[in-house]
Amino acid sequence: MATKPKLYYFRGRGRMESIRWLLAAAGVEFEEEFIETAEQYEKLQKDGRLLFGQVPMIEIDGMVLTQTRAILSYLAAKYDLYGKDLKETVRINMYADGTLDLMLMIALAAFKPPAEKEESLAVVVQKAQTRYFPVFEKILKDHGQDFLVGNKFSWADIQLLEAILMVEELNASVLSDFRLLQALKTRVSNLPTVKKFLQPGSPRKPPLDEKSLEQAKKIFRIK
Template sequence: MAAKPKLWYFHGRGRMESIRWLLAAAGVEFEEEFLETREQYEKLQKDGRLLFGQVPLVEIDGMELTQTRAILSYLAAKYNLHGKDPKETVRIDMYADGTLDLMLMVALAAFKPLEEKEESLALVVKKAKTRYFPVFEKILKDHGEDFLVGNKFSWADIQLLEAILMVEELDASVLCDFPLLKEFKTRISNIPTIKKFLQPGSQRKPPPDNHYVEVVRNVLQL
């Protein structure tokens, strides 16, 4: 039996959370090694395991992978979540990159002073309502299908659901003007592997708190 993928990151969302989502949606069990000290991080660097000196680090298929989008792209292809041809793949990548941009804004806001953090998160909600969610509402309306690309479950669907739930933590009413996205959220949330990941006790991580921010700052010396 092949070894389970092993994820090296902090005990929180950050750049690793979308990787956790994709693995969970594919029904793949994984192990995690949480970075809690500067010494752990320096050892990974000294051992030459961090190609550009950065985490996430994922051990899978005899490889040690870094760079979030490369990891996500590999996993999507490996688990048949990346489209049937190059045209579907590039659309999936476009949609996923858009939602990653939105979620990265949320992740970075946690490290800002309180006033700036509140302004940044308010901007996330505004951009979700005016730039990102209207795009996906139109996509669903134009093709009238259950999924974003090729009428088949893909990495783009996983990524969009993650983004929706993240923004709803900031504004529970954010989907009030997007009925098709509301239906999409319900539909994707009920896929068995995702439903399991959304249950308490899963490896899904909560929003970043002060402890998480402090650990990341100490380990990375920010």
């Protein structure tokens, strides 16, 4: 029996959440070892398990992998969510990088003082509506297919859904002007593996609250 992938991170979304999403979408069960203290984190660093001294880290296929982008690329290729050829793969990379940029803005805003945080999140919504979502709406309109690349569900689709849901937590009507993205959201959300991940009790993590934020700052010694 194959060993389940094991994920190492704190009890929050952060950079690990996209990895959870991708594994879940591929129908892969995984285990998580949560980092609860700065001492646990420092032990991983001292043991030499973190290539560049930082998480996320996962154990899979006899390997210890770090660096979010590398992990996501490996998983997408392993579970056939990376296109049929190099041309499709590079498009998936472009789209995934765009949504990662958007999600990173949300993640970084959480660590700012309250006034700055509110302003930063307003900028996220504005950029989603004027810079990011129009691009994906045009892609869907131009090729007239059900998914972003090759008319087949891929890493690009699952990460876009993750980004959409994160922005909707900030502004529920953010997709009101994007008919095709609304349809894509519904289509991807209803895929059996994704639908399961969206149910209560799944490994999906909630938005970062103040308690979780303070714990993360202590673990990673962020001032």
